[in-house]
Amino acid sequence: MIKRTERDQRTQEEKGPGVEPGDLVGPMLTGMATTRHDLLAWVHAHGLAALDELFGAEAVALAGPKGRHQPQRTHHHWGTAATELTFGGRRVQVRRPRVRQTIGGEATLPSVAAFRARDPLTARMMQQLLAGVSTRHYEGSLEARPSGRPTRGSSKSAVSRAVVRRTRQRLQAYLARRLDGLEVMALFMDGVVVAQQTVIVVLGITRDGGKVPLGLRLGSTENAAVCTELLQDLLARGLTLDGRVLWVIDGGKGLRKALGDVFGDAAVIQRCQLHKARNLDALVPQARQAYLRTSLRRAYRAASAAAARRQLTALVTWLERNGHADAAASMREGLEETLTVLKLGLPPTLRRFFATTNCIENLIGTVRHVTRNIKRWRDGDMRRRWIGLGLLRAAERFRRIKRHGELDVLVTALGATNLAERAA
Numbered sequence: 001m002i003k004r005t006e007r008d009q010r011t012q013e014e015k016g017p018g019v020e021p022g023d024l025v026g027p028m029l030t031g032m033a034t035t036r037h038d039l040l041a042w043v044h045a046h047g048l049a050a051l052d053e054l055f056g057a058e059a060v061a062l063a064g065p066k067g068r069h070q071p072q073r074t075h076h077h078w079g080t081a082a083t084e085l086t087f088g089g090r091r092v093q094v095r096r097p098r099v100r101q102t103i104g105g106e107a108t109l110p111s112v113a114a115f116r117a118r119d120p121l122t123a124r125m126m127q128q129l130l131a132g133v134s135t136r137h138y139e140g141s142l143e144a145r146p147s148g149r150p151t152r153g154s155s156k157s158a159v160s161r162a163v164v165r166r167t168r169q170r171l172q173a174y175l176a177r178r179l180d181g182l183e184v185m186a187l188f189m190d191g192v193v194v195a196q197q198t199v200i201v202v203l204g205i206t207r208d209g210g211k212v213p214l215g216l217r218l219g220s221t222e223n224a225a226v227c228t229e230l231l232q233d234l235l236a237r238g239l240t241l242d243g244r245v246l247w248v249i250d251g252g253k254g255l256r257k258a259l260g261d262v263f264g265d266a267a268v269i270q271r272c273q274l275h276k277a278r279n280l281d282a283l284v285p286q287a288r289q290a291y292l293r294t295s296l297r298r299a300y301r302a303a304s305a306a307a308a309r310r311q312l313t314a315l316v317t318w319l320e321r322n323g324h325a326d327a328a329a330s331m332r333e334g335l336e337e338t339l340t341v342l343k344l345g346l347p348p349t350l351r352r353f354f355a356t357t358n359c360i361e362n363l364i365g366t367v368r369h370v371t372r373n374i375k376r377w378r379d380g381d382m383r384r385r386w387i388g389l390g391l392l393r394a395a396e397r398f399r400r401i402k403r404h405g406e407l408d409v410l411v412t413a414l415g416a417t418n419l420a421e422r423a424a
């Protein structure tokens with residue numbers, strides 16, 4: 001042991017004093033930052049130089065070389081002008097050659113027209129805001145601006161104006177689009193509080209398993225009038241529901257009444273089993289909540305609606321016997337509508353999916369994530385725009401439901417003449 005220690009010490013002395021790893025981090029980070037800055041400056045310089053060459057080549061293609069007489073000339077050079085193009089999340093001012101027609105009127109260079117047609121500035125702004133960057137800090141989130149070139153469009157006010165205009169246009173186009181030809185197998189409808197406002201959303205499930213947000217309404221509560229207005233708007237936009245359609249709701253009375261008023265018996269209602277369990281939890285002591293949840297879970301996973309009904313009826317008797325009359329009344333209310341997926345005889349995966357409103361609550365979670373940085377809500381238009389932006393964001397990230405190939409079972413079950421007969 002002593003000999004090894006002496007040998008290691010001699011080896012260390014021969015190598016000289018060691019360098020701590022922490023001493024290398026500072027210079028490495030400094031070098032990386034300098035390299036990034038210099039590389040970005042190089043890209044800016046060469047990119048803008050290439051843009052100048054492109055403008056010059058297009059001007060020559062239209063008006064010919066400068067200083068040469070051309071009898072058949074249709075265009076001629078006319079100096080230069082400042083033009084703004086999107087570059088790095090802001091508008092950068094560049095000089096471009098002007099070309100005029102001999103018959104009068106200025107000609108637009110093809111590249112300038114192409115750049116203006118696909119202006120990506122608003123898209124960059126939206127991407128930054130969805131990532132959590134506020135309008136106040138948008139400028140600081142961008143790369144360094146090209147040196148020597150005037151820029152604009154990245155201030156708080158400019159970003160706010162552009163975002164307001166763009167979100168209003170997108171939301172109006174999306175929520176006013178026609179729904180003709182959309183083959184919907186089932187629909188989810190739920191109302192939650194987002195941005196201090198009750199939002200009612202309808203989400204459709206298509207035959208191929210896709211999820212499509214169909215509409216939204218802002219209201220003070222989940223009242224029947226607002227829900228009815230939303231449903232009637234879907235029909236006015238061309239939504240066609242052939243025969244009976246499955247509707248999954250949280251059990252709110254306003255939603256249930258609106259579905260009955262608009263669709264009548266064509267609406268097959270499935271009440272969210274998870275919401276029912278939460279409501280019952282609030283009505284019993286904490287010591288009995290575990291038993292209650294276990295009993296509900298066992299009943300909802302029963303092999304048939306009849307077996308589930310027997311277990312739930314026994315649970316109601318147990319609640320009454322133990323003095324929980326309110327919980328027993330809540331259990332009886334809407335009991336049959338919590339068993340709809342069992343009556344339809346859906347496969348296990350689809351049964352779990354359509355038994356709760358988790359699908360639409362995930363959508364609402366995205367809306368809340370998008371609106372998380374808003375500290376001051378000014379009016380209903382602002383709420384509608386941001387909630388709509390979250391809705392569009394969620395729609396972009398949707399995936400088809402699991403085992404969507406089994407949706408034909410749902411179609412067949414809904415086509416049955418009498419759902420009550422299937423429950424026997």
